[in-house]
Amino acid sequence: MTDLDPVIHAPARLRIVVVLAELVPGDVIAFPRLRSELDMTAGNLSTHLRKLEDAGYVEVTKTHEKRTPVTYLALSDAGRTALAGYRTALTAILGGTA
Known part of the structure; x- marks a missing residue:
């Protein structure tokens, strides 16, 4: 499996x-x-983003716009690869073809 x-x-x-x-x-x-x-609540989202960032799946950029802190998020190449692998694994478990 x-x-x-x-x-x-x-x-x-x-x-x-x-x-x-x-x-x-x-x-x-x-x-x-x-x-x-x-x-999602800000706290819940932050917690999950931290786990994804720690795994290298999400890139977090913190900056300021007119003295206001702003956080931008993107899926890293590793995150895209991990998602593709997840889809393949899920398809295999469900008995389909990837």
Whole structure:
């Protein structure tokens, strides 16, 4: 049996990775926009993003715009590869073809 990536497998993190994967490589999304898209609390989203960032799946860029802190997020190349592997593993478990 194929193992699913435990970092991505948590439902909230899977949702995050899938939304970020919809971005064109090199594009970013602001934290409030992602939070709104996922309908998650800031604390919950931050916790899951930290796990994804620690795994190298998400790139976090913190900056300022007119003295206001802004956080931008993107799926890294490693994150895209991990999601593709997750999809393949899930398809294999379900008995389909990748």
